[in-house]
Structure formats: C-alpha cells, structure tokens
Amino acid sequence: MLLQRAPRSTLRNGSGLFKSLFHSTPSARAQLDHTHQFVVVGGGAGGLAVGSWIRRKYGENSLAIIEPADTHYYQPMFTLVGGGAKKMDATARPMASLMPPDAKWVRSSVTEFRPDENYVVTADGQRVGYEYLVVALGLEVKYDGIKGLQPLLEDPQSMVSTNYSPLYASKTFQNIQRFTGGNAIFTMPPLPVKCPGAPQKIMYLAEDYWRKHGVRDETTVTYNTALGVIFGVKKYANSLLKVVEERDIKLNFQRKCVEITKNEAIFENTQEGTIETYKYDFLHASPPQGPLAMMKGQPISDEIGWVDVDKTTLQHRRYPNVFGIGDCTNVPTSKTAAAVAAESAILKTNIAAVVKGLNPSALYDGYTSCPLITGYGKTILAEFDFNANPLETFPFDQGKERRSMYHLKKDVMPELYWEGLLKGLWGGPAIARKIMHLGTRE
Ligand SMILES: Cc1cc2nc3c(=O)[nH]c(=O)nc-3n(C[C@H](O)[C@H](O)[C@H](O)COP(=O)(O)OP(=O)(O)OC[C@H]3O[C@@H](n4cnc5c(N)ncnc54)[C@H](O)[C@@H]3O)c2cc1C
Structure with a gap:
C-alpha cells in the first residue's frame, strides 16, 4: 500500500488531511503517471455536468476526466429516434467538443480503483492520482x-x-x-x-x-x-x-x-x-441492465457492483473523498438524466463543503423524471422522489397526456441537456418547482 487510509471520522472533516495523505509520500507520487486535484471517471451526463462545474470553480489544471469514447450521446433522444421524430445525428456530439476547457482528457477506460491509495488505473496502464474522485461510469x-x-x-x-x-x-x-x-x-x-x-x-x-x-x-x-x-x-x-x-x-x-x-x-x-x-x-x-462487469469486486463497489454511496449526500460510504453520480451508483431511484441533473446540484454543494473541510450538507430527495411519451404530440410528465411520491414542477396535473409536455421533451429538454446540464449549469427543476408552486412545495 502506498498511503495509509485514515479513519472515516477524521477524513470526513479534513481536506487538509486529504492533502497531507496525498502529498506526504514522494514515493507514491513517483509511481503515479499524473495527479490531479479532481478526477472524474466517465464523460457521460453526470461526468460532464460535475466536471464542467469543477473546472469553473477550481480553475485550470484542477481536473482530469477519464473517458474512452469519442462520441457523447444524448440517450434520452433515442426514443424519439426509434419513433422517427428525430434523427440519430441529433443525439451525438464529439466528446472533444464537450470536454471542459483545460481539463485533461485521459482517453482510456478505468479498469481498477485504488481508493486506499487515491489513484485509479486505466486500460492503457496509466496510474492517475487524485485528491477527490467523482465516479460517473454509467451502467451496462x-x-x-x-x-x-x-x-x-x-x-x-x-x-x-x-x-x-x-x-x-x-x-x-x-x-x-x-x-x-x-x-x-x-x-x-x-x-x-x-x-x-x-x-x-x-x-x-x-x-x-x-x-x-x-x-x-x-x-x-x-x-x-x-x-x-x-x-x-x-x-x-x-x-x-x-x-x-x-x-x-x-x-x-x-x-x-x-x-x-x-x-x-x-x-x-x-x-x-x-x-x-x-x-x-x-x-x-x-x-x-446492471453495473459494468469491471465494477464487481472493486473496493468502491457494493456487493453487486454499484458504486456504494450514501443515497442522500452521494458521498462514498467508506471513502469520503470519493463521490458517485448517475446510473453507476446504488442510489435507489430511477436511473435517468433527470436524476443526474438533480444529483449534480447536490454534489456541487457537497464537494465544495468537503474541499473546505466541512461535512456534506445537501441532501438528495431521489428526484427523477420520466417524460412518458404516449403518442406523437402526447406526453405524461412523471416526476417523483425516493418514496415514489409525485414531485411535479408544473402547477397542473402532470398525470394527463399533454402536447405541451411532448414539446418540452422533444424541443426544450435537448437544449437543457447540451447547454445546461453538460456545462454544469442545470441542476434540475427544484427552484422552478418552488416558484411555480409559489413557495408551497420543497
Ligand atoms: C433509450 C433510453 C431512453 C432514455 N430516456 C430518458 C429520458 O427520457 N429522460 C431521462 O432523464 N433519462 C433517460 N435515459 C437515461 C439517461 O440517458 C441516463 O440515465 C444518463 O445518461 C445517465 O448518465 P450517466 O452519466 O450516469 O451515464 P452515461 O451518460 O451513460 O455516461 C457514462 C460514461 O462513462 C463512460 N465509461 C464507461 N465505462 C468506463 C470506464 N471503464 N472508464 C471510464 N469511462 C467509462 C461511458 O463511455 C460514458 O460516456 C434514457 C436512456 C436510454 C438508453
């Protein structure tokens, strides 16, 4: 082992301690190919959302994103492609065009997590060190x-x-x-x-x-x-x-x-x-569908292979400098880009707190959403929380088929995804929900 892991209680409150762990052993650094304050694993919806925010908040050279794919897909649009309402081209953009500026893009797959020593290993043999790790690998x-x-x-x-x-x-x-x-x-x-x-x-x-x-x-x-x-x-x-x-x-x-x-x-x-x-x-x-095969037996995984995070703070249960977002985690909510958006807002607050040496305080309520298209021009917009209770944004009954919700899904959500979520600017509709319900709902 290159570095000793400190007890959870000490680590939780001490970003200084992370730093001393991280910087204390020159031999450890010598064995790493490169190190970064933040490493994000996966350049999908969750990885780019949090990565873009990290780059803005913590500046140049703070971030590496490890992602093997050359193309990023807006997967929620696949349904409309299958139904002939959109072309496949509209779902795809070059990964290079979406990477936050100055982030180091490691074009490889992570094959191994070494959270006790604060590094990951990639398929092409690189050992990438970090102070804080965000895991956003998606599912298989x-x-x-x-x-x-x-x-x-x-x-x-x-x-x-x-x-x-x-x-x-x-x-x-x-x-x-x-x-x-x-x-x-x-x-x-x-x-x-x-x-x-x-x-x-x-x-x-x-x-x-x-x-x-x-x-x-x-x-x-x-x-x-x-x-x-x-x-x-x-x-x-x-x-x-x-x-x-x-x-x-x-x-x-x-x-x-x-x-x-x-x-x-x-x-x-x-x-x-x-x-x-x-x-x-x-x-x-x-x-x-299930966790990526390579996640089974990793120290950051649960017994099935999901990243084992606290479902409300999204902080890892055993490694406080590790966070998870999106489909790869064991957070018990429906796996959607909408959930990723709401989770990204929680992570921004909690990562910033942990970097300052504070406890994570933002709590995820399980918000997720599924625009249930029921025909061309008809959609029921399902939005709900961990307890399967509706958590609707609009001040009308979203259980009805509506043309407006179809256009929201087909024309508005793609823009929100590309220009908002992936740039770290869209954290879900919680604020809009409060405004539309005149502050009567959380
Ligand atoms: C048909 C379909 C319809 C959908 N409809 C909706 C919808 O209407 N509304 C909605 O909100 N959501 C919808 N979703 C779900 C949504 O697309 C996902 O929940 C969302 O993309 C999850 O984001 P993520 O970042 O967790 O994973 P992803 O966006 O899948 O990203 C994971 C990334 O990790 C990378 N990766 C994989 N393995 C490794 C590795 N070993 N090392 C490094 N990187 C790796 C992948 O290349 C990928 O870029 C739909 C999905 C599908 C397929």
Whole structure:
C-alpha cells in the first residue's frame, strides 16, 4: 500500500488531511503517471455536468476526466429516434467538443480503483492520482442477457431492434415503417433499467404510427413486462393503464424475455414458473441492465457492483473523498438524466463543503423524471422522489397526456441537456418547482 487510509471520522472533516495523505509520500507520487486535484471517471451526463462545474470553480489544471469514447450521446433522444421524430445525428456530439476547457482528457477506460491509495488505473496502464474522485461510469446494457438477441439486432433484415443502443435505435423506426401487421411485442426487463418508461414509450409511438398508417387493425400490440406494475408510481401507473386500455394494448405482467429466435420470443412467467412462447412479426427488446462487469469486486463497489454511496449526500460510504453520480451508483431511484441533473446540484454543494473541510450538507430527495411519451404530440410528465411520491414542477396535473409536455421533451429538454446540464449549469427543476408552486412545495 502506498498511503495509509485514515479513519472515516477524521477524513470526513479534513481536506487538509486529504492533502497531507496525498502529498506526504514522494514515493507514491513517483509511481503515479499524473495527479490531479479532481478526477472524474466517465464523460457521460453526470461526468460532464460535475466536471464542467469543477473546472469553473477550481480553475485550470484542477481536473482530469477519464473517458474512452469519442462520441457523447444524448440517450434520452433515442426514443424519439426509434419513433422517427428525430434523427440519430441529433443525439451525438464529439466528446472533444464537450470536454471542459483545460481539463485533461485521459482517453482510456478505468479498469481498477485504488481508493486506499487515491489513484485509479486505466486500460492503457496509466496510474492517475487524485485528491477527490467523482465516479460517473454509467451502467451496462447486457445484450447477452437475452439468448439470441445480439445476432438478430445485427441482422438488418430482422424485425428485432432496441432503442437502448445508438447502433439500433434507427432500425426501430425502419422496422416500424416496414411492418405490415401481425404481432408486435415490446419487452421490459427486471429493474434496474435506464429510464424505466423507455420500453413502453416506443410502444405508444409505434402504435400511433401504425394507427395513422392503416396497419393497426391487422395488429396485436403486446407489452410483456418482467415487473408486476406498469410503472412504479401509482398516479402515473393509473394514467398509463387507461392509455393501454383505450389503445387496445395487451399487457402481461411478470413476463421476463429470456430468448428470441427468428420468429418467436420466449418469456419466463415468473409468477407461474412456466415458459411461454409468442410468435412475433415485430419486436422491440429492452435488454437487462446492471453495473459494468469491471465494477464487481472493486473496493468502491457494493456487493453487486454499484458504486456504494450514501443515497442522500452521494458521498462514498467508506471513502469520503470519493463521490458517485448517475446510473453507476446504488442510489435507489430511477436511473435517468433527470436524476443526474438533480444529483449534480447536490454534489456541487457537497464537494465544495468537503474541499473546505466541512461535512456534506445537501441532501438528495431521489428526484427523477420520466417524460412518458404516449403518442406523437402526447406526453405524461412523471416526476417523483425516493418514496415514489409525485414531485411535479408544473402547477397542473402532470398525470394527463399533454402536447405541451411532448414539446418540452422533444424541443426544450435537448437544449437543457447540451447547454445546461453538460456545462454544469442545470441542476434540475427544484427552484422552478418552488416558484411555480409559489413557495408551497420543497
Ligand atoms: C433509450 C433510453 C431512453 C432514455 N430516456 C430518458 C429520458 O427520457 N429522460 C431521462 O432523464 N433519462 C433517460 N435515459 C437515461 C439517461 O440517458 C441516463 O440515465 C444518463 O445518461 C445517465 O448518465 P450517466 O452519466 O450516469 O451515464 P452515461 O451518460 O451513460 O455516461 C457514462 C460514461 O462513462 C463512460 N465509461 C464507461 N465505462 C468506463 C470506464 N471503464 N472508464 C471510464 N469511462 C467509462 C461511458 O463511455 C460514458 O460516456 C434514457 C436512456 C436510454 C438508453
């Protein structure tokens, strides 16, 4: 071990102590390739949001971001790409154009965390030291979690697609257009899922498209979900159940997709313990998801592989100079960019406090949001907290389908993402919510 770790209680209050730990052993520094006051792992939504803020607050040369990808994707737009309302190009920007100025961009993947010695190791063998670490690695979509899925996704002729990858979201719309009727199946895996509404949003868009293009009468639309509810918040679940009924969609709970062949989808009925086979002519798959494989067994991970943070302060439970944000953490809220925005506001306050030697004081309430698109021009804007209680921004009933919320999702949120969140300037709608409710809501 290069550096001894101090007891949690001492570390919590002492940025000076971090510094002395960090600077005290010349031999430790000699073994590191480079060191930074802040290292952010991952240049996705959370990494860039916090990184941009760090660069502004702590100045030049304070920050390194470790990120292997050349392209950053605005993933929430994949649903609209799958539905033909946006082009894939609009979701992608070069990573270089989004990196905060003067941040060192380490173009590699982290393979190992050494929090006792305050450094990480990258795939190309660099040891990168830090005083403070922010982990924003995202999660892994496990295509091999459904047998037979991957080759069918790759086959341009197959009627199988997924919006969960930038490689296949455009294929979803091609298949929607090619479909001439029959059985259309949409799958939802067990949680966790990035934006748990996404597997059904594409169904509503496809159903609307087929209705407008005269193939709906020849079509059976089925939503097979591994869960026991259509949505985890009662208010919005009730609204969605009405939509499903009005649109004549078959809804089956506790059906977990385990295999897809050329013409059939095989589901485990987890309630009955039986296997059911469905013939399909169109299939949108939402693969199972989980922590990155490399996170399993890391000292900063919990037993599953999520970054183990306090769910309210987002500070690591054992390493106080480590913070987590977004999909990679074990914070028990729906994994969305909206959650990332609200978490980024908490992290800014708490990182600034810890750097000053204070305890983190800002507390995350679990705010997350899912714009539930129910058709072209219709959206139910779900917003809720840790306890699945609605936490709505607007002073009207967001449980209703509204055109205004569709435009918010399609036209306003992308700008908020690129110009606000990724630049560290958007911390979620908490302030707007207070203003719109005239200070009556937190
Ligand atoms: C189809 C779909 C629809 C969605 N719809 C919505 C929506 O309507 N509303 C909403 O709010 N959210 C939505 N989301 C979810 C949202 O996109 C994510 O929750 C959000 O992007 C999470 O941000 P993050 O920073 O945690 O992870 P990401 O943005 O995924 O970033 C993770 C980054 O880490 C990098 N990385 C991975 N491994 C390593 C490594 N070993 N070392 C270093 N870097 C690494 C990756 O390259 C990536 O850049 C949707 C997502 C999908 C896929």
